[in-house]
Amino acid sequence: xxxxLLRPRPHRETIGLQNVMICEPLELEYLAxxxxxxxxxxxxxxxxxxxxxxxxxxxxxxxxxxGITGYVAHVNVVKALAARVKALVPxxxxxxxxxxxxxxxxxxxxxxxxxxxxxxxGRTLTALADALEQGCAPPAEGVWxxxxxxxxxxxxxxxxxxxxxEGVARYRRRYYxxxxxxxxxxxxxxxxxxxxxxxxCRQVTGYAARPVADVLDELxxxxxxxxxxxxxxxxxxxxxxxxxxxxxxxxxxxxxxxxYGRADFIAAHESLIDRLRRNxxxxxxxxxxxxxxxxxxxxxxxxxxxxxxxxxxxxxxxGVECYGAFVLGPDWGKDxxxxxxxxxxxxxxxxxxxxxxxxxxxxxxxxxxxxRLIVPAEEFEKWDMAHxxxxxxxxxxxxxxxxxxxxxxxxxxxxARAWGMARKYGFGETLxxxxxxxxxxxxxxxxxxxxx
Numbered sequence: 001x002x003x004x005l006l007r008p009r010p011h012r013e014t015i016g017l018q019n020v021m022i023c024e025p026l027e028l029e030y031l032a033x034x035x036x037x038x039x040x041x042x043x044x045x046x047x048x049x050x051x052x053x054x055x056x057x058x059x060x061x062x063x064x065x066x067g068i069t070g071y072v073a074h075v076n077v078v079k080a081l082a083a084r085v086k087a088l089v090p091x092x093x094x095x096x097x098x099x100x101x102x103x104x105x106x107x108x109x110x111x112x113x114x115x116x117x118x119x120x121x122g123r124t125l126t127a128l129a130d131a132l133e134q135g136c137a138p139p140a141e142g143v144w145x146x147x148x149x150x151x152x153x154x155x156x157x158x159x160x161x162x163x164x165x166e167g168v169a170r171y172r173r174r175y176y177x178x179x180x181x182x183x184x185x186x187x188x189x190x191x192x193x194x195x196x197x198x199x200x201c202r203q204v205t206g207y208a209a210r211p212v213a214d215v216l217d218e219l220x221x222x223x224x225x226x227x228x229x230x231x232x233x234x235x236x237x238x239x240x241x242x243x244x245x246x247x248x249x250x251x252x253x254x255x256x257x258x259x260y261g262r263a264d265f266i267a268a269h270e271s272l273i274d275r276l277r278r279n280x281x282x283x284x285x286x287x288x289x290x291x292x293x294x295x296x297x298x299x300x301x302x303x304x305x306x307x308x309x310x311x312x313x314x315x316x317x318x319g320v321e322c323y324g325a326f327v328l329g330p331d332w333g334k335d336x337x338x339x340x341x342x343x344x345x346x347x348x349x350x351x352x353x354x355x356x357x358x359x360x361x362x363x364x365x366x367x368x369x370x371x372r373l374i375v376p377a378e379e380f381e382k383w384d385m386a387h388x389x390x391x392x393x394x395x396x397x398x399x400x401x402x403x404x405x406x407x408x409x410x411x412x413x414x415x416a417r418a419w420g421m422a423r424k425y426g427f428g429e430t431l432x433x434x435x436x437x438x439x440x441x442x443x444x445x446x447x448x449x450x451x452x
Contacts, residue, residue, distance in 0.1 A: 001133045002041045003125075004063035005031055005167075006085075008070055008077045009047045011381035015443045016073075019436035021177040022048055023228060026185040027069050027098070027121075029163030034122025037161050040129050044167035047081075049174055054081075058088045065093045065129055072100040072360060075107055075380035082112035093132055095125065103362035105144040107380070116144035123157055156190035156208045162218055177228055178323070178351065178433060179425045180258055180282070184224040188215045192232035194262070195300055212243045219253055227280075228258045235261030235284070241272055248279045256282040263288055263311035264303045274318045283321035285353075286311060291343040292336075295329060305343075312347045325353045328404065330372070331393035337403040341410045350421065352411050354404055355385045374452075386440075387447075398451040405444045413437050 007025040010016045025046055032042040043061050050057075066085050070078045082094045097117035101108050105116045115138060117124050124142030131138050165184070168175075177183050189209035219227065235241065247253075257276075261284045266273055273281070288308045290296050296303055315322045324344065329336065344352060359365035361377065374397070375382045375389040383389060392400045411417075413434075422430040 001064040001129060002043075002062055003032075003035050003129055004058070004061055004066045005042060005044045006066060006068045006081065007044075007046045007048060008068060008074050008081050010073065010384075011077050013381045014073045014384045015386035015440060016384065018048060019439045020433055022175055023177055023183065023230075024165070024168050024171070024175045024185050025069065026163055026187065026230065028067075029165055029167060030160060031067060031069075031122045031125050032164040032167050033161040034126045035129060036164060038126045038130060040126070040133075042164070042167065044164075046168060046171050049171045054084060055088055058085065063089060063092060065095065065132060067095045067097065067125060069098045070096070070100070071098055072104075072107075073381050073384040074098070075100070076378075077381065078108070079110040079112060082110065086112045095128060097121075097125070101144075106146070106149075107361070108144075109146070117142060118144050119155075121157060122160055156205050158190075158208060158210055158214075162221065165222070177226075177258060178283075179429050180226040180228065180256070181429070182224050183226040183228050183258070184222045185228050185230050186215065186218060186222070187230050188234065189231045189236075193236055194233065194302070209237065209240060212240060212247055215244070216247045216251060216253065219255065220251070222255075225255050226258070227255050229260075231260060233262060234259035235265045235269075235273075238269060238272060241276065245272075245275050245279045254280065256280050258283045258285070260285045260287075262286070262303070263308045266311035266314055267307045270314045270318070273314055273320065277318045277320050281320055283323055284315060285323040285325060286315075288312075288324045289327045290329075291340055295327075299327065309347060312349060316348065321351065322349055323351045323353065324349045325355065328354055328356045330357055330369070330388075330390040332400075332403075333394035334403060337407050341407050344411045350412065350417060352408070354407060356388045356390070356400075356404070358383060358385050358387075358389055396451070398448055401444055401447045405441060405448065408437075408441065408444075413441060 005028045007028060010018060025044065028044050032044055035042045045057055066089075068078050068081055078096055082096065085092060085094055093114045094112060095115040095117055096108050096113050101116050102118050105118050108116045115128060120142035124139060127139040128143065173182050175183055189207065191205040191207040193207045257280050259281065263286055266284070266286065287301075289299055289301055291305045291308065293304050296305065312322050312324070326340065357365070357369070359369040360383065369390050372391045373389060374391045375387060377383075388397060388400055395403065418430060418434055421433070
């Protein structure tokens with residue numbers, strides 16, 4: 001059957017990183033590969049970039065099944081999109097999925113949604129398409145059944161076919177992450193071996209890694225030089241990383257990599273980080289989270305502020321860019337914001353991502369902060385890791401957003417930092433990123449003006 005896979009455009013209220021990054025929809029490429037292998041016809045449409053009317057898309061492709069993916073901030077957007085699809089294509093089935101659907105499937109229940117995928121990815125969607133084509137009942141495994149709400153474990157499928165990257169060829173050169181232009185995504189492992197209290201990676205699936213040889217085989221099929229390894233934590237297993245470097249060296253694969261990594265691993269493996277740098281490691285997104293040991297303990301990071309500092313220094317010595325991610329505490333006052341600004345400036349971190357603590361459903365943090373939520377759970381578009389959803393303890397909402405904006409200005413969005421980026425990455429690339437950052441700042445300024 002014809003299966004249309006859609007990535008939705010974020011809600012206008014969502015403070016989105018799409019202003020500074022738009023990456024390929026790898027999850028849809030994996031789904032498409034499984035469907036194609038089973039003999040179905042597939043089209044991927046990225047509604048972030050595609051400006052064709054949905055009426056034209058559905059009329060041309062005539063889908064029988066439409067799959068829509070999204071995160072928690074997309075729930076209302078996806079429901080509205082599903083309703084539009086239903087109105088345009090009588091009798092069409094709509095399936096939705098994504099990590100939030102796997103952890104909190106009930107949030108996605110809607111008259112326009114026929115199936116909620118909770119596990120299995122391409123395996124489940126293919127089984128669903130096969131069943132619908134043959135007029136059979138949908139598969140019991142991996143599809144949400146409100147009458148049987150027990151959530152089954154989501155075992156990663158390491159034998160899944162390689163993603164169908166040709167499905168997004170029309171958008172390819174418009175995908176990027178910060179300064180990583182024409183960037184391809186590769187997943188080498190599933191899940192995360194750690195249990196930070198604010199993250200629900202472990203609620204989705206257990207940790208499992210693909211064989212290094214399989215990863216290298218995939219890299220050899222990708223023409224792009226910029227590769228974003230989207231593992232929840234790529235810098236984890238020392239032996240596997242050494243084997244990865246050895247395989248890159250043996251095959252002569254020369255690409256540039258952006259990865260996720262923990263500070264404690266970086267701090268303990270400087271020589272390995274340097275070897276990865278020689279094999280193309282260009283930048284690491286590091287969940288530093290805080291410069292305060294008490295907060296790190298609360299988040300179950302099993303790390304320290306000194307470890308964070310050591311990791312940043314090692315990346316700098318190795319010539320690897322550090323993208324520092326921080327969680328801003330709801331009970332912060334001006335002193336805490338100023339202290340973090342001083343710490344970031346002292347360490348010379350150029351790129352930061354500031355996230356107010358967001359107690360997502362399915363994490364231990366949600367219950368701990370439920371009585372202080374100021375954004376209703378059903379206003380999903382504001383649960384974007386950028387909105388303030390917990391009532392501040394020391395500041396008003398307006399003051400909190402103002403301190404966030406000041407912190408961005410002091411550490412990143414200022415002329416001195418822009419000049420340094422221009423010298424390193426070029427004026428054109430810096431201008432594009434700066435314009436995107438200005439759009440994000442404008443969203444925060446509107447929050448300051450409104451006080452909410």
